Amino acid sequence: MNALRIGIAGLGNVGAGVVKILSQNAELVAKRAGRPIVVTAVSARDRSRDRGVSLDGIAWVDDAAELATRDDVDVVVELIGGSDGPALTLARRTLKAGKPLVTANKAMLAHHGLELAEAAETAGLPLKYEAAVAGGIPVIKGLAEGAAANRIARVYGLMNGTCNYILSRMEAEGLGFAEVLADAQALGFAEADPSFDIDGIDTAHKLSILAALAFGARIDFAGVACHGIRNVAAADIAQAAALGFRIKLVGLAEAEDGQLFQRVHPALVPIDHPIATTMGSLNAVVVEGDFVGRLFFQGRGAGEGPTASAVVADLVDIARGDVRPPFVMPVADLAALPRAPAADRRGRYYLRLSVADRAGVLAELTAALRDCGVSIESLVQRGTSGSDAMVVMVTHEAREADVLESLARMAASPAVAGQPVMMHILDF
């Protein structure tokens, strides 16, 4: 059978990884795909950079958008990145030109995924994006195809390796957030501008894609409540550990009663939960289905090899002629689910406060909780420096709005210093 000819836009780590796989594992991939898959054209900014792969015999295109219309390109792989700009231009032109599109671009999908999916459906073209969520883990396939029999109740996981790396090192070395971040940046594990990662935006992009797949819902990136890890203190990690938890940046989506709840937040995960044992830069995703129960996927969420592996898996599917709606069902069938309010959610909560170490303070705090109907499962008070003390509490299951109200009342007390810390406990 004729070779499937690939044009790659963007030759960073991932792009170079795709070239490397399609050269190094060419024979194997051809057998699995039923036909050779060859890179015929590439486009990137810097022509002279050494990428550790041979580009001999591959056409170099200065304008990425040109890949969409070249006669020697059957499929375009978009690895430029960015939600708009050249990536979006190329994606639109590729589908318009009647060619399948593979992308690793979660930001673009979170913002323009439905538009692109509609264009792909109308043209009967594959639009595939396994690499956009959790890197090398085949979680798009696992959720969209593997769990297709199930009504999905919940999908959640660790989808940002930088955050998981930082939190793992904070725990292992007892260091503060800023210190570990600076070191991660020096080592190249965190970006110079790390806000997309550490503020949870990258996780929110990925979560909004998973939620659409899981619940047959329209992507609602703006509906993701997003809290990053900047405010996670070494003290929280230590206290959580003492209570039997690890703090992880969890992206969580649930659908209930026709409403969609999406949140990215640092949460306390019980130490025996597979999410809690996912350390370093690993990613993990849990899918809960009504028949299959809990499915757990773990692997490398970023990096040249894993991400390129996911891109090539998409190319193999395309070579095999597998064409499905990009979001499982036609965009027209996706529901615009209203956002579920966080106020009514129930769960256990971790609270940490700095207080003056004097008589009556604890009575004041516990009265605030009582008055809001929040009962306490465990409480530890520790003297810290001089006249201050740290109070750590775990609540029994309570309504989120009630916990927030009690927290506001406590924060207003002159005995409480600084902003109290509240984190969710993952009890599923």
Place this chain on the structure above:
Amino acid sequence: MNALRIGIAGLGNVGAGVVKILSQNAELVAKRAGRPIVVTAVSARDRSRDRGVSLDGIAWVDDAAELATRDDVDVVVELIGGSDGPALTLARRTLKAGKPLVTANKAMLAHHGLELAEAAETAGLPLKYEAAVAGGIPVIKGLAEGAAANRIARVYGLMNGTCNYILSRMEAEGLGFAEVLADAQALGFAEADPSFDIDGIDTAHKLSILAALAFGARIDFAGVACHGIRNVAAADIAQAAALGFRIKLVGLAEAEDGQLFQRVHPALVPIDHPIATTMGSLNAVVVEGDFVGRLFFQGRGAGEGPTASAVVADLVDIARGDVRPPFVMPVADLAALPRAPAADRRGRYYLRLSVADRAGVLAELTAALRDCGVSIESLVQRGTSGSDAMVVMVTHEAREADVLESLARMAASPAVAGQPVMMHILDF
């Protein structure tokens, strides 16, 4: 689009589960499959049994093989079980009749998978079997499609829920194998004749299928060295725990230098390995690829819901028109890999011996190891009852044949009572 009409042979738990999913989640499955999937005919032994699902409007067929040729059946789901007999007859007739086949039958695939795959390929038909390995976990899809870009070095996992349940309870309750097995049988977690499970045959069936997919090799079920869990003692579990390991029944397949190694055996798994934290009846599979690294899949490996979930996932793929060679590449392209000898394998080993508690015994044992070139990483001697002692050793990395030779020498000593125990340590 027209409905895809399903005939189901075998209405045990899994068959009833498939009927249940296709009724309860009918609308959802239709959206994901692009067309309705409906059960039109079933065949099972006992017509009167209450299966907790309505069979109204579904034709009842006495001879399962008839499903292959009925006009109202587009796809046959074989859930009869057994490597030969009616299951195999039905499978052959279904493909001969030009209909796609879905099966959960690992025994049949391990023995006749290549013959059936060839028949399917020749006719251009899907033959799908996600439910045959690790129940609800989409590991066939994850390996065959998700990891398609990778040269696979190794695939291994826990693929028998009964064994994992027994080992987990032995650890949690400090009980012996026979006691837990009897209780598991009473509770319905183990079969009346449990040998397929506890002797590792069921795991070997599944492993031989995974190996074919992973390495592009012809299925070689007879080439799986198979050791079950009958001889795992409570003492081994306790000693392993003290050393930082859990004992699990691991099915392992590796391809190196054009040779295939396949083994099912109880192994010591480091406590922080995701396989080790897979408890109870859960299953887990690890796939190691040259680009993606380690992929880990965990979930429910048996039971009505999970297994039926996998069957319906296959039906959705068929409804979507996805047709690929059942073993990724055409059977003619699968290599008949020679079996790799175990003798030359290197690793660490756990050894346990009962010895007479007298001077010189330890010197005798350690001399036997030294003379075979096996060095000791750790050694514990514990007095047990009266004049006996238990010696537990962990070796440094050593050649398997050398360890076995040293073990034979030690077993020949009059100071050693009974058969020494040797188990592999999973160091990857």
